[in-house]
Amino acid sequence: MTTLKEKPLVNIVWLRRDLRLDDNTALFHALKTRENVLPLFIFDAAILLRLSNREDYRVNFIYETLLQIKNELEKIGSTLMVTYGRPLEIFRSLAEKYHICSVYCNRDYEPYANYRDMEVERLLKINRAEFISYKDHILFEKNELVKKDGKPYTVFTPYRNCFIEKLNTELVRANKTSLYYHNFIRMRPLTMPSLESLGFSKVEFDFPPKALSQSLLENYGNERDFPSLNSTSRLSIHLRFGTVSIRKITALAMLHSKTYLSELIWRNFYSQILWFFPHVTTRAFKPAYDNIRWENDQNQFKAWCDGQTGYPLVDAGMRELNQTGFMHNRVRMVTASFLCKHLLIDWRWGETYFAANLNDYELASNNGGWQWIAGSGCDAVPYFRIFNPELQMQKFDPDYAYIKKWIPEFGTDKYPEKIIDPTLARDRAIARYNEGLGKEQA
Secondary structure, rough: OOOOOOOOOEEEEEEEOOOOOOOOHHHHHHHOOOOOOOEEEEEEEEHHHOOOOOOHHHHHHHHHHHHHHHHHHHHOOOOEEEEEEOHEEEEEEEHHHHHEEEEEEOOOOOOOHHHHHHHHHHHHOOOOOOOEEEEOOOOHHHHHEEEEOOEEOHHHHHHHHHHHHHHHOOOOOOHHHHHHHHHHHOOOOOOOOOOOOHHOOOOOOOOOOOOHHHHHHHHHHHOOOOOOOOOOOOHHHHHHOOOOOOOOOHHHHHHHHHHHHHHHHHHHHHHHHHHHOHHHOOOOOOHHHHHOOOOOOOHHHHHHHOOOOOOHHHHHHHHHHHHHHHOOOHHHHHHHHHHEEEEEOOOHHHHHHHHHHOOOHHHHHHHHHHHHOHHHHHHHHOOOOOOOOOHHHHHHHOOOHHHHHHHOOOOOOOOOOOOHHHHHHHHHHHHHHHHHHHHHHH
């Protein structure tokens, strides 16, 4: 191994939300142009310490995925370095042990990630190491897809049209990382910290497969709204943590499902909104909607969280979330609308609850979805459009198959009465929204 001043020379690939070897952009370029490439994953203390559930599915998912990557690397005589701490401190420690020539990574666009990367890049420059980042978990970023005047799109349909046009004219090519595996560092296996040492417990849970079948895609447009059917891809957790390639998934969607492709474009759209309008993390995209006077009833919020509202589709969705960390997309819209419109509870409360409990949580999509349903987001549903949870149930779960799966007491006197009258709730919501928006216009 090449050394400088007795320190081993390394080029680090910092894995974050790109937990795969195949078609990993940063890893591909590092291996293609460097030697002694050392993959690194940091369990970020700043993130883990915010998690209250010691049996967090997401931490388990990441841990199991890292074990798989580590085993794959060890088969070719390399290894994966896994550490715990604050990234800046981890890199300070690594700089004492190694001569770091460069650090490669794939870009993340969330505010905390931007700040974290800025700190690490500054440290590396002091140590005369390069910090090189790439686009990976979305297809188009920053200024790559903007209007002719250079301003970002804030309406989805023209954004989608531009996206598809660009997609059809630019070749989306997967990176064949395996061609350069010989440039991985050769060293003995490194020990991973245990889940327990990270403060978490092992969870027995069958995470969804990475496969995306042609038949599912072809039927997706007709079947995706029925929560009792196994008709959604369940790839959201894999897209969130980058265990699948967005390029490969998009290529399949282009061939077999315009509807599924549109869902992927929404994901890209919300990522771009977060990049251009970071204020959405704490405030409404449309400032007028910050004037809404919410009820924020703590007891009703708890009933919503626990799936005890007396509205079966809402309750089934919340119980599915609480028990599995997943909720069907149609039901996400219904439960979110119920919280914001029926109960008049601030969308940020719901966003925070989903963030804590969804296995596939990512800031851009979660925030975008909640602001869409609340009416406060870009290209959002009109504030006076209020999902009727009973009609939604009749339309998308007419045989109560989904309801009965998650609410065993459904149809008995053990199931709670409705916590609010639907007509009263609708009238109150429209009046309260009119009041709030009128303040801004005055």
